[in-house]
Amino acid sequence: MRDVLILTNGQEEHHYAARTLRDRIEDLAGTDVRVEIREVGQEGMGSWIAWIRERLGKKKDAAEKLLKWVRRTNEGTFGKSRWPQFRRSVALALDEGTPELVIFFDLAVGLALQERVGDRTEAGFQRIGVALEAENVRAWEKVPADLIWTADEGPAAELKHKHIPAKEVRAGGWPVRPEFVCRERSEAKGKPGEPFRVLYLVNSRRRKALRTVERLLKNRKVRVTAVVGREEELKADLRKAFGVEERLTVRGWIKNLGALIREHDLVITKPGMITVREILAVGRPVVLVEGGKKAEERKDMCRLVVRLGCGALADSPGEIAKRVEAALEGGGVGFREWRRRARKESFRAEGAAERLAETVVQRVRAASTADRLPELRLLPAPAAGQKQLLMVDLHCHSVYSDGRMSLRELVDFYGRRGFDAMAVTDHVVDKGCLIGRLVDLTGLVMTMEDLPEYFRALQEERNRAWIKYRMILFPGMEFNLDGLTAKRSAHLLGVDLKEPIDPGMKLKAICEAIRAQGGLTIAAHPHHMTSMWGRDTLFLWERQEEYQPYIDAWEIGNRDDLFNPVGLKRLPFIAGSDFHKPKHLTSWKTLLFCEKEPEAIKACIRENKNVSITLFRDHRFGWVAEEKRDKIQSTAVKVGGWSRT
Numbered sequence: 001m002r003d004v005l006i007l008t009n010g011q012e013e014h015h016y017a018a019r020t021l022r023d024r025i026e027d028l029a030g031t032d033v034r035v036e037i038r039e040v041g042q043e044g045m046g047s048w049i050a051w052i053r054e055r056l057g058k059k060k061d062a063a064e065k066l067l068k069w070v071r072r073t074n075e076g077t078f079g080k081s082r083w084p085q086f087r088r089s090v091a092l093a094l095d096e097g098t099p100e101l102v103i104f105f106d107l108a109v110g111l112a113l114q115e116r117v118g119d120r121t122e123a124g125f126q127r128i129g130v131a132l133e134a135e136n137v138r139a140w141e142k143v144p145a146d147l148i149w150t151a152d153e154g155p156a157a158e159l160k161h162k163h164i165p166a167k168e169v170r171a172g173g174w175p176v177r178p179e180f181v182c183r184e185r186s187e188a189k190g191k192p193g194e195p196f197r198v199l200y201l202v203n204s205r206r207r208k209a210l211r212t213v214e215r216l217l218k219n220r221k222v223r224v225t226a227v228v229g230r231e232e233e234l235k236a237d238l239r240k241a242f243g244v245e246e247r248l249t250v251r252g253w254i255k256n257l258g259a260l261i262r263e264h265d266l267v268i269t270k271p272g273m274i275t276v277r278e279i280l281a282v283g284r285p286v287v288l289v290e291g292g293k294k295a296e297e298r299k300d301m302c303r304l305v306v307r308l309g310c311g312a313l314a315d316s317p318g319e320i321a322k323r324v325e326a327a328l329e330g331g332g333v334g335f336r337e338w339r340r341r342a343r344k345e346s347f348r349a350e351g352a353a354e355r356l357a358e359t360v361v362q363r364v365r366a367a368s369t370a371d372r373l374p375e376l377r378l379l380p381a382p383a384a385g386q387k388q389l390l391m392v393d394l395h396c397h398s399v400y401s402d403g404r405m406s407l408r409e410l411v412d413f414y415g416r417r418g419f420d421a422m423a424v425t426d427h428v429v430d431k432g433c434l435i436g437r438l439v440d441l442t443g444l445v446m447t448m449e450d451l452p453e454y455f456r457a458l459q460e461e462r463n464r465a466w467i468k469y470r471m472i473l474f475p476g477m478e479f480n481l482d483g484l485t486a487k488r489s490a491h492l493l494g495v496d497l498k499e500p501i502d503p504g505m506k507l508k509a510i511c512e513a514i515r516a517q518g519g520l521t522i523a524a525h526p527h528h529m530t531s532m533w534g535r536d537t538l539f540l541w542e543r544q545e546e547y548q549p550y551i552d553a554w555e556i557g558n559r560d561d562l563f564n565p566v567g568l569k570r571l572p573f574i575a576g577s578d579f580h581k582p583k584h585l586t587s588w589k590t591l592l593f594c595e596k597e598p599e600a601i602k603a604c605i606r607e608n609k610n611v612s613i614t615l616f617r618d619h620r621f622g623w624v625a626e627e628k629r630d631k632i633q634s635t636a637v638k639v640g641g642w643s644r645t
């Protein structure tokens with residue numbers, strides 16, 4: 001499962017685009033990719049509002065007044081004081097979602113992401129900035145991203161010419177909602193004498209709305225549909241004022257605005273009620289009503305209409321009517337030019353959402369093979385394909401058996417510390433034998449039926465580990481063949497397994513099955529242990545000669561223990577944490593000198609050349625303190641005592 005996180009910042013247009021994009025990505029990728037939309041930057045306001053409500057209690061009017069003030073002061077661009085708070089909410093969204101790819105529409109989000117990446121507290125994710133209102137692209141010059149997606153060529157070209165931190169700029173079109181996609185193949189030709197249909201999306205004060213309708217209707221060729229939304233009073237007023245006028249239709253709340261726009265020749269609206277991009281996507285010209293409180297913020301939209309030449313700006317009822325009039329003069333030359341350009345925009349917008357979604361899915365999937373970002377390297381990484389020193393730990397347990405951490409946590413834990421390869425080797429027992437049954441009662445080992453789910457989860461994490469940390473995750477198992485005595489007990493690791501292996505088979509058959517899958521066979525803690533309270537597993541050691549051909553490597557180090565005899569006998573060796581919880585990170589590890597590639601790593605261990613062990617200490621966290629053995633472990637002791645945890 002890959003995660004895509006879309007960060008929005010309160011703006012309605014962003015939210016439309018985010019939802020459209022999410023739906024398209026999910027259509028395209030199926031269950032493979034999970035998309036989450038998070039709004040950042042509003043949380044601070046939420047707590048403000050709660051605080052105010054609490055303070056003022058029942059004095060509702062005063063509270064509303066104060067709320068208005070808070071909203072006003074929070075509107076517009078970011079104040080300096082809100083930046084830290086905003087950064088935190090971006091960081092939080094990243095931590096909770098741990099995405100492979102982040103999409104953002106807002107410059108501020110892009111900058112907050114950069115700070116986060118700079119922090120190196122979290123490893124890599126790809127960033128796609130969608131410059132929706134990039135009339136002023138200059139600001140995007142400063143935003144680092146893997147891709148900046150712009151609605152049209154102009155801004156994209158402008159960015160490309162500059163030396164910018166973004167890796168790629170693409171003019172892919174504005175991701176419009178599906179209802180606004182133009183479905184007309186040929187241009188509708190208005191017959192002479194047919195009325196000119198104007199759609200007026202009312203978003204102004206009552207008086208202005210009434211006067212606008214009045215002025216528009218003065219032109220006998222014009223028919224007006226006024227959409228008033230939930231303004232019931234305005235609806236009544238309009239009906240009262242124009243009574244039986246058959247050239248006026250008043251509509252309330254519209255579900256499918258796209259279809260309604262399609263039925264008209266021209267749209268009159270204030271920027272913000274609907275995105276101008278979506279009106280253009282339907283292929284209709286627009287007269288934008290300027291002014292109002294958000295005028296400054298909406299300037300981009302006005303600039304857009306002027307730049308594309310597919311409509312006009314107006315700021316009073318009289319001017320609105322004049323613009324329409326002028327466009328219809330001379331048999332509608334002006335209008336036809338607007339419409340031609342609007343249609344051009346509609347072709348550009350067609351499929352834009354799908355193209356962007358496709359790009360996202362491709363990138364999030366391809367991230368596993370692309371060469372990206374090791375976040376914290378223990379050792380300097382040379383070019384791919386070259387031999388290098390690799391820090392490796394091939395003995396770890398997760399919650400699938402008696403470990404404390406989930407697979408995801410394990411991967412993050414090792415990945416963040418710069419490990420090059422790890423194996424998760426959860427315990428598995430044969431339910432068929434008596435001791436297996438007892439151990440199974442503790443719920444701390446897997447049996448055959450748990451394995452499919454375990455392998456599926458490992459595969460998912462294997463991809464994530466590589467995309468995120470450039471860390472190789474080997475799926476593995478630890479076969480617990482527990483007898484009643486140490487000499488009859490063996491723990492065998494199978495590393496880099498492709499599919500489940502039945503733990504009920506004889507030991508040699510298990511070894512053969514592991515090798516048949518290309519895996520490594522490793523004898524875990526094969527000698528007497530001094531520091532551990534678990535029971536020794538000596539079966540393999542006692543039958544060294546017999547089993548040597550079946551075992552690729554013997555653990556010379558297991559957590560704090562060192563087994564000198566493995567060295568004395570010149571057996572191929574390896575060391576691992578037998579990791580169950582964070583403090584086990586302080587333990588023996590293996591260093592290899594080979595290519596960072598699964599087959600090369602396994603070959604290096606088999607040959608047992610260029611292998612060394614090292615005692616790893618993690619200084620980033622204080623796991624050194626001795627933790628008390630928890631209840632789970634003591635249960636295991638009581639029930640079994642043979643199962644080493």
Ligand code: ZN
Nearest residue numbers: 478491524644
């Ligand atoms: Zn073990």
Ligand code: ZN
Nearest residue numbers: 395397478578
């Ligand atoms: Zn183990």
